Amino acid sequence: MGESRKEIQRTRMWRYFLDAATEVIEEEGIDHFTIRKIADKAGFTSSTAYNYFKDLSHLKFFAAMRFMSDYLEELPAYLEKGNNTVEKWLYSWECFCKHSFAQPKIYSVIFMDNLGSIPEELLEHYYQIYQNDLIGLPDEVKDIIMEHNFAKRSALFIEPAVEEKFMEEDDIEMISDMTLLIWKGMMNTIINKRRNYTQEEAMQMTLYYVYESVMKVIKPEKRDEIKVSYTKIDT
Template identity: 45%
Template structure:
């Protein structure tokens, strides 16, 4: 990395570190470009040289708070199990962390960013490659995919070769389960359901499992349960 690129990376990280401090102190909703710039010791106009808008800054800062989820993934992946059961394990891990910090996960996976998040994921992990060091190799590219549904479909491709699913069903399966999660998280955040955190997690996990059972090949259902 040349000096100019290194300096840009350092400046970018100064702003992200300041944004993280503000979120930890006052919450994601309190984040503004001006507050971040002031804390980092620069002007707002300087900050805009590194971030297109506030939503992008929030996205990058929020991703910092998903590190516990990334670190926890290996605890839910058991190689001796079928790919489909591993996928449910990933759901269990994701839901645990997602409903622990719902505003963070809403920002990363649901909030309007004014366009695609694909390049934002790639940029973040290019800046912080160490955050993926302990992630199983087959998951590294998947975690940089912006589409939640495509993340699931990419991971579930092995379930097709294992005979559990039909490739043509993957899009429907992953879209339906994704929308179950989105709906539940939005309802949880807006207090439209009187769920505790554990009740919300249980609801989504149960519904995801019910949906996937409809797509599992009949001769594999007993092994999957």
């Protein structure tokens, strides 16, 4: 059954505001993100914008998603470098750190900011309304945001490492949670300027702690098979 005229109009308006929000981020940065600027750019009033988004943070969240495309385009090349699940997982972290520390405020909006509700519920709500055109992004991005729980995705990714005899099943959840918390801790440090790390230093420090954490759960007899390593840098 085709969409009703009302549904088509609603989706079109969603895209107007999302396109305008993306332009505001590109031109002024995410720090200068206001509903009035977005509404003006879209050619509507602020109150109209609120008819389509419950909260400004929701609009910011979906607009920020559009800035993940560079990371997603580069990720397959990083994964190809790995010869086993653990190496592929470490390389995926390297790609994620490279892009997230290049745009910390964008990635913070997606993975750290308070959205007023848990991301899964937020995504489900908007997906029910705009399911034919969620945010104008490729399917790979939709897959990522609809499975928003980063640690859960990470756990699913490294699950084959159990079959490959690198680690025990009991370690999967712990290592996926721990590595996410390491990244969040460094991201919070950078954004709040608690330490004067460069983008490269933040990336290297995070990868070092991620690597050390995972090596703690790798079975001793399998450690030599992991050819990827990251060292601590002097800061």
